[in-house]
Amino acid sequence: MSKLQLSVAMGDYDRTRALLDGRVLIDGVDPVYMTLNPEEMFFRAMRSQDFDISELSFSSYAVKTAKGDCPYVAVPVFLSRAFRHTSIYVRKDRIKKPEDLKGKRIGLPEYQLSANVWARAILQDDYGVAPEDVTWVRGGIETPGRPEKIALQLPPGVKLESAPEGVTISDLLDRGDIDGFMAPRPPSTHVLTNPNVGWLFDDPTAVAKDYYRRTSVFPIMHVLGVRKTLAERHPWLPGAVFKAFSQSKAAALEALSDTSATKVTLPFVEEQLKAARETMGHDYWSYGVEKNRATLEAFLHHHHAQGLSSRRLSVDEIFHPATYETYAI
Structure with missing residues (x-):
């Protein structure tokens, strides 16, 4: 039997490297890999369904799944995770603490981005700043006029406006026309040299560690999607994909632990790995539902509460059933 030739879109990460170089194979699949940045990958996946298997924005996936028109079914492979305390920048000359953002203006590239769901959840749960307390200004980070990938119907109390034509949210932050900036990427490089611009949290790592100790939540940004028609035709495929991506991540962690010659161009890797495991456990970047x-429940709660998913999704309806259990020897 010939293998399925399938297109696979994903980021170029250490945890996908063993797939890209062929050390790990997807059973029954002859993959055509494309390593793309999230913006291109998610736009093409949601607008024109360009890929058979694709890394997906968790938020976009939830929006479409709640509506019943998502072309993909998710596998619990979480290629991107991050504590989003670092995704909030402010004008330090006027914002001293999170509560100061009430009544202010915050720029963002898209309202529904997963990073922004988590950042708004942090502001609301820990500091009492609700989405309705802020005026949101949507625009591109580097290029003016960025649209939402998916049409949204936000709650009536949420104030969302577009940045002026020809202007980015980085420009608005730099000149003080907005008070804050929320995005998975930082503002443009020239803005970061502005002495009045900086992270909302002076020590975001310390704040994030406290957040994890209190909640046990390590925020998930991306899931992996398999085209539904393929999963229906080949019910073994989601399980094979989960197995291969799990093996690739295991290979990355093994390499990270080999410090005879560090595989990462960054000092203090041993110390950071030890600290992560002391805080979050040995399998700190886990795949799988259970x-x-x-973390999944927290995201789905806030996604619905923020008006992004039309109904409250349950964890058990968003992943393919074949990915819940694996064999043991």
Whole structure:
């Protein structure tokens, strides 16, 4: 039997490297890999369904799944995770603490981005700043006029406006026309030299560690999607994809632990790995549903509460059933 030739879109990460170089194979699949940045990958996946298997924005996937028109079914492979305390920049000359953002203007590239769902959840749960307390200004980070990938119907109390034509949210932050900036990427490089612009949290790592200790939540940004028609035709495929991506991540962690000659162009890797495991456990970047149920529940709660998913999704309806259990020897 010939293998399925499938297109696979994903980021170029250490945790996908063993797939890209052929050390790990997807059973029954002859993959055509494309390493793309998230903006291109998510736009093409949601607008024209260009890929058979694709890394997906968790938020976009939830929006479409709640509506019942998502072309993909998710596999619990979480290629991107991040504590989003570093995704909020402010004018330090006027914002001294999170509560100061009430009544202010915050720029963002798209309202529904997963990073922004998590950042708004942090502001609301820990500091009492609700989405309705802020005026949101949508625009591109580097290029003016960025649209939402998916049409949204936000709650009536949410104030969302577009940046002026020809202007980015980086420009608005630099000149003080907005008070804050929320995005998965930082503002443009020239803005970061402005002495009045900086992270909302002076020590975001310390704040994030405290957040994890209190909640046990390690935020998930991206899931992996398999085209639904393929999963229906080949019910073994989602499980094979989960197995291969898990093996690739295991290979990355093994390499990270080999410090005879560090594989990462960054000092203090041993210390950072030790600290991460002391805080979050040995399998700190886990795949699978059950190990991540608390994080998944938190995201789906806030996604619906922020008016992005039309109904409250349950964890058990968003992943293919073949990915819940694996064999043991």
